[in-house]
Amino acid sequence: MMQSKTISDIVIGRMPLYLRALQRMLNEQRQIASSQELGKRLGISAAQIRKDLSQFGEFGKQGTGYHIDYLVNKIQEILQVDRVWDVALVGAGDMGHALASYQGFNHRGFQIKLIFDNDPEKLGSYIGDYKVMDIADMNEEIHKAGIKIAMLAVPAAGAQEVANRLIKAGIKAVLNYAPVNLKVPVGVYVQYIDPAIHLQRMTYYLKSENDL
Amino acid sequence: MMQSKTISDIVIGRMPLYLRALQRMLNEQRQIASSQELGKRLGISAAQIRKDLSQFGEFGKQGTGYHIDYLVNKIQEILQVDRVWDVALVGAGDMGHALASYQGFNHRGFQIKLIFDNDPEKLGSYIGDYKVMDIADMNEEIHKAGIKIAMLAVPAAGAQEVANRLIKAGIKAVLNYAPVNLKVPVGVYVQYIDPAIHLQRMTYYLKSENDL
Numbered sequence: 001m002m003q004s005k006t007i008s009d010i011v012i013g014r015m016p017l018y019l020r021a022l023q024r025m026l027n028e029q030r031q032i033a034s035s036q037e038l039g040k041r042l043g044i045s046a047a048q049i050r051k052d053l054s055q056f057g058e059f060g061k062q063g064t065g066y067h068i069d070y071l072v073n074k075i076q077e078i079l080q081v082d083r084v085w086d087v088a089l090v091g092a093g094d095m096g097h098a099l100a101s102y103q104g105f106n107h108r109g110f111q112i113k114l115i116f117d118n119d120p121e122k123l124g125s126y127i128g129d130y131k132v133m134d135i136a137d138m139n140e141e142i143h144k145a146g147i148k149i150a151m152l153a154v155p156a157a158g159a160q161e162v163a164n165r166l167i168k169a170g171i172k173a174v175l176n177y178a179p180v181n182l183k184v185p186v187g188v189y190v191q192y193i194d195p196a197i198h199l200q201r202m203t204y205y206l207k208s209e210n211d212l
Numbered sequence: 213m214m215q216s217k218t219i220s221d222i223v224i225g226r227m228p229l230y231l232r233a234l235q236r237m238l239n240e241q242r243q244i245a246s247s248q249e250l251g252k253r254l255g256i257s258a259a260q261i262r263k264d265l266s267q268f269g270e271f272g273k274q275g276t277g278y279h280i281d282y283l284v285n286k287i288q289e290i291l292q293v294d295r296v297w298d299v300a301l302v303g304a305g306d307m308g309h310a311l312a313s314y315q316g317f318n319h320r321g322f323q324i325k326l327i328f329d330n331d332p333e334k335l336g337s338y339i340g341d342y343k344v345m346d347i348a349d350m351n352e353e354i355h356k357a358g359i360k361i362a363m364l365a366v367p368a369a370g371a372q373e374v375a376n377r378l379i380k381a382g383i384k385a386v387l388n389y390a391p392v393n394l395k396v397p398v399g400v401y402v403q404y405i406d407p408a409i410h411l412q413r414m415t416y417y418l419k420s421e422n423d424l
Contacts, residue, residue, distance in 0.1 A: 010255065010256070012413060012416050012417075015412070015413075016408070016409040016410075016412035017409065019412065020406070043221045044222070079412045079413075080415040080418060085415060094309035094313065095306070095310035097306035098306035098307035101306065102407070103368060104391030104406065104407065104408055105411075108408040108412070109408070109411070109415065149411065149414070149415070153310075156315060156316075172414075172418055173411070173415065173418060175407055175410050175411055175414075179315055179316030181236055191410035192410075194232070194316065195314070195316065195317070195363070195387055195405060196232075196316055196317055196320040196322060197228040197232060199317075199322050199361065199387055199403070200231065200293050201225050201228050201403060202361070202387075203291055203297060203361070203385065204227070204290065204291050204292060205224075205384075205385075205401055206360055206361075206384055206385060206401075
C-alpha cells in the first residue's frame with residue numbers, strides 16, 4: 001500500500017490509547033462518543049483527538065460524535081490489529097510465564113505462538129499450550145512460522161544479543177521487558193515496558209501531600 | 213509546597229521519558245545534551261522539549277545545551293524521585309515474582325518493601341528478601357509502613373476489590389498490571405502497564421511490508 005502522507009509517530013502512539021478507551025466504552029454498551037468525552041477519559045484535548053483522527057479520514061460528523069463501533073473498526077484497520085498477529089516470546093522465567101498467561105492480549109490483535117529459553121531445565125516444559133523451545137532453534141522456528149513480532153523477557157545482560165538473533169530471524173517489532181536500551185537497525189521497531197516511567201509519572205502528584 | 217501554576221498532565225507524562233533518556237546519556241559518559249538530540253532520541257520535537265522544561269525553570273542557556281547531570285537532578289526533584297519510595301506489591305504470582313526481581317527500579321526512585329497475596333500456599337514464602345504476607349493484614353501493614361504506592365499484579369477479576377482495599381490502607385498511586393480499568397476516588401492515581409498498547413503502536417509500521 002502506498003501511503004499518501006507520513007503521519008507523525010506521536011499521532012500513531014496515541015491511536016492505541018484511543019482504541020483502548022473506545023473498546024472500554026463498547027464494553028459499557030455505549031454507542032456514540034464525543035471527542036470531548038474521549039479527551040476527558042484520556043487527558044488529551046478534544047481538539048487534539050479530532051485533529052489526530054482527521055489525518056486518517058472523516059470518522060464523525062460535526063456535532064454528532066463518533067459511532068464507537070465504526071471508529072473501533074477503523075482504528076483496528078489503521079493499526080493493523082483487525083487481524084491476529086502471532087508473537088514469539090523469548091524468556092520462560094517469571095515474566096515469560098506471566099506474559100504467556102496474560103489475558104490482556106485477547107481481542108487486541110496478538111497471540112503468543114512460540115516460546116524460547118536457553119535454560120536446559122526449562123526446555124520441553126509447557127507454558128499453557130506451548131512447549132518451551134531451545135533458543136538455538138529460534139532462527140529456524142521463527143522463519144518457519146513467519147513471525148514478525150517478539151516479546152523479550154530475558155535478563156538485561158543478554159537482551160541485546162537475543163535481540164540481534166531475533167532480528168536475523170526476521171523479527172521486525174520487539175517489545176522489550178529488559179531494562180536496557182536496544183540498538184536495532186532501521187526498519188525494526190522497539191517498544192519498552194518500563195514500570196518506573198509510570199511510577200515516576202504518579203510521584204509528581206504525591207509531592208504536595210508529603211509537604212503538607 | 214504551594215504550586216504557583218498548574219502544569220498539564222501531558223507535560224508531566226513526558227518528564228519521566230526525558231529523565232530516562234538523560235540517564236542513559238549519563239551512562240554513556242555524556243555531559244551536555246541539546247534539545248535537538250534529546251528530541252531525536254525520543255521522537256519529540258526539540259521545541260516541545262524546550263517548552264516542557266521551561267515550565268519548571270531555566271535549565272539551559274540558549275545555544276549551549278543542557279548539562280545532563282544538572283538536568284537529571286532537577287527532573288528527579290520535580291518528579292520527587294530524588295528519594296526512594298517504598299512500594300507495596302499485591303500478587304505473588306508470576307508477574308509479582310518478576311516485579312520483585314526486576315532490576316529496572318534501581319536508581320529510579322522505587323523499592324518493593326511489602327508483598328501480599330491471598331493464597332495460603334504462598335503466605336510465609338520468600339520472594340528475594342521479602343516474606344509474602346496475608347492480604348488480610350494489608351491494611352495494617354501498609355498503614356504501619358506509611359506506604360503510598362502499590363503495584364497490582366492480581367487477576368483481572370479481583371483487581372478492583374484489591375484496589376479498593378489498597379486505597380483504604382492509604383495508597384495514593386497504583387500501578388495496575390491487571391487488564392482492567394480501575395475506578396478510584398479523586399486524589400488517587402492509576403497507571404496501567406498494557407503491553408498490547410505497545411504492540412499496536414508497532415504493528416502500524418509493519419503494515420506496508422505485509423502489503424508488498
